[in-house]
Amino acid sequence: MPESLTFPPDFLWGAATSAYQIEGAVREDGRTPSIWDTFSHTPGKVAFDENGDTAVDHYHRYRDDVAMMAGLNLRAYRFSVSWSRVQPTGRGPAVQRGLDFYRRLVDELLEHGIEPALTLYHWDLPQELEDAGGWPERETAYRFAEYAALLGEALGDRVERWMTVNEPWCAAFLGYSSGVHAPGRTDPAASLRAAHHLNLAHGLATSALRGVLPARAAIALSLNSQVIRALTDDPADADAQRRVDNLANGVFHGPVLQGAYPASLFTDTAGLTDWSFVKDGDLAACHQPVEALGLNYYTPVLVSAKSSTPAGPIATNHGVSEHSPWPGADDVTFHQPPGECTEMGWAIDPSGLYDLITRYSRMRPDLQLYVTENGAAYDDKLETDGQVNDPERIAYLHGHLRAVHRAIADGADVRGYYLWSLMDNFEWAHGYSKRFGAVYVDYPTQTRTPKASALWYAERARTGELPAEPVWEGSTVR
Numbered sequence: 030m031p032e033s034l035t036f037p038p039d040f041l042w043g044a045a046t047s048a049y050q051i052e053g054a055v056r057e058d059g060r061t062p063s064i065w066d067t068f069s070h071t072p073g074k075v076a077f078d079e080n081g082d083t084a085v086d087h088y089h090r091y092r093d094d095v096a097m098m099a100g101l102n103l104r105a106y107r108f109s110v111s112w113s114r115v116q117p118t119g120r121g122p123a124v125q126r127g128l129d130f131y132r133r134l135v136d137e138l139l140e141h142g143i144e145p146a147l148t149l150y151h152w153d154l155p156q157e158l159e160d161a162g163g164w165p166e167r168e169t170a171y172r173f174a175e176y177a178a179l180l181g182e183a184l185g186d187r188v189e190r191w192m193t194v195n196e197p198w199c200a201a202f203l204g205y206s207s208g209v210h211a212p213g214r215t216d217p218a219a220s221l222r223a224a225h226h227l228n229l230a231h232g233l234a235t236s237a238l239r240g241v242l243p244a245r246a247a248i249a250l251s252l253n254s255q256v257i258r259a260l261t262d263d264p265a266d267a268d269a270q271r272r273v274d275n276l277a278n279g280v281f282h283g284p285v286l287q288g289a290y291p292a293s294l295f296t297d298t299a300g301l302t303d304w305s306f307v308k309d310g311d312l313a314a315c316h317q318p319v320e321a322l323g324l325n326y327y328t329p330v331l332v333s334a335k336s337s338t339p340a341g342p343i344a345t346n347h348g349v350s351e352h353s354p355w356p357g358a359d360d361v362t363f364h365q366p367p368g369e370c371t372e373m374g375w376a377i378d379p380s381g382l383y384d385l386i387t388r389y390s391r392m393r394p395d396l397q398l399y400v401t402e403n404g405a406a407y408d409d410k411l412e413t414d415g416q417v418n419d420p421e422r423i424a425y426l427h428g429h430l431r432a433v434h435r436a437i438a439d440g441a442d443v444r445g446y447y448l449w450s451l452m453d454n455f456e457w458a459h460g461y462s463k464r465f466g467a468v469y470v471d472y473p474t475q476t477r478t479p480k481a482s483a484l485w486y487a488e489r490a491r492t493g494e495l496p497a498e499p500v501w502e503g504s505t506v507r
């Protein structure tokens with residue numbers, strides 16, 4: 030019989046969103062198109078050809094949204110800044126009206142006692158920079174550092190939690206190799222250059238922020254470090270696991286957290302590139318001191334060597350494309366992990382979150398760890414009584430929060446958890462068909478309704494207690 034668990038008193042109970050997924054107002058106050066505007070307006074790229082033009086209209090409704098967060102007892106809110114709102118061409122001086130929106134949002138959060146956690150890049154590169162070559166071009170990393178400094182100067186007096194790049198794996202490999210995300214390119218060699226320049230962008234931005242932020246500011250990187258499991262203990266499967274782990278994790282945490290790329294990554298990808306785009310001094314530039322590491326986790330990845338592959342369901346976790354998001358791993362098979370799935374088809378496995386946290390806790394015991402995203406999509410319905418009952422999401426959150434608690438009990442320095450997502454929103458290539466929110470959004474009216482899971486989570490935030498069982502019988506937050 031499980032018992033109820035208590036989290037540390039200063040544990041940060043939060044929720045997360047990103048700019049393109051919620052803001053809308055894509056043509057207001059000087060904002061120019063990002064690669065996601067272009068991509069979503071290209072027929073056939075997003076389910077039902079949906080786009081973020083309106084999204085959940087957060088740009089106009091941020092005040093109500095912040096009041097709603099306060100009503101849900103949230104202590105922290107992780108959001109991202111739309112680069113092309115602040116720097117429409119990706120270079121040059123900042124646009125005041127763009128900065129003002131984020132200043133108003135941050136002030137509203139602070140007035141409600143909610144800590145803002147700002148992500149500089151959640152995939153919405155200004156289109157003009159993509160036209161100049163995008164992340165495969167080194168110049169983009171320099172542009173990013175300049176943008177980081179502008180934001181740091183503008184908001185450093187009121188934002189203490191800074192995150193550079195969110196999930197560089199998605200940006201590099203879904204964007205430039207499999208092409209299921211913007212800008213939709215399918216060039217594996219270019220995707221490896223993109224990965225390096227995202228690492229460099231993180232490092233250069235971190236240095237630039239140090240120059241403008243007060244000493245109390247904490248800088249972090251958010252990785253979608255993935256948990257890669259081998260199908261069997263056959264050495265060929267273990268090798269497949271190592272190769273995919275390099276491409277999912279090592280290619281980012283190597284330079285950024287350890288100061289070097291894994292040597293075997295170079296040999297695994299030798300047929301695609303000679304890595305000559307890594308210049309002298311780059312590894313030192315990537316390997317900047319940071320205070321915190323953000324980990325995003327949804328589901329594990331299960332692999333085997335093609336030669337040893339038995340028949341079985343093949344995973345579609347990373348979207349469906351004839352091009353792989355794993356450059357140089359064509360001889361690996363990706364399997365559907367066992368167990369129940371969320372609406373994304375992602376297998377539910379909280380032990381993966383425990384494994385991820387303990388891995389990074391051992392790698393860098395000096396860093397504060399945050400779960401910067403975790404959550405689930407379900408086919409939620411607004412009932413006639415005005416409630417949204419989502420017991421599956423409560424069970425998902427319960428299981429994963431138990432895993433976080435176990436990791437803390439075993440010595441990991443996990444300081445907080447940001448539920449993905451605060452509210453239903455534009456789920457990238459899936460459009461609005463997948464609901465990740467704790468709060469339900471009725472898109473035609475933009476009405477927000479906290480789901481049962483939001484009320485359940487609000488109780489965790491209020492009490493710091495995780496009950497023994499994932500049940501919720503209340504209907505309001507006390």
Ligand code: PNW
Binds near residue numbers: 348457
């Ligand atoms: C993350 N994959 O995206 C993002 O950070 C969020 O913006 C997004 O809404 C959330 O997770 C849910 O999808 C991912 O294919 C998209 O492995 C795709 C993958 C992983 C994360």
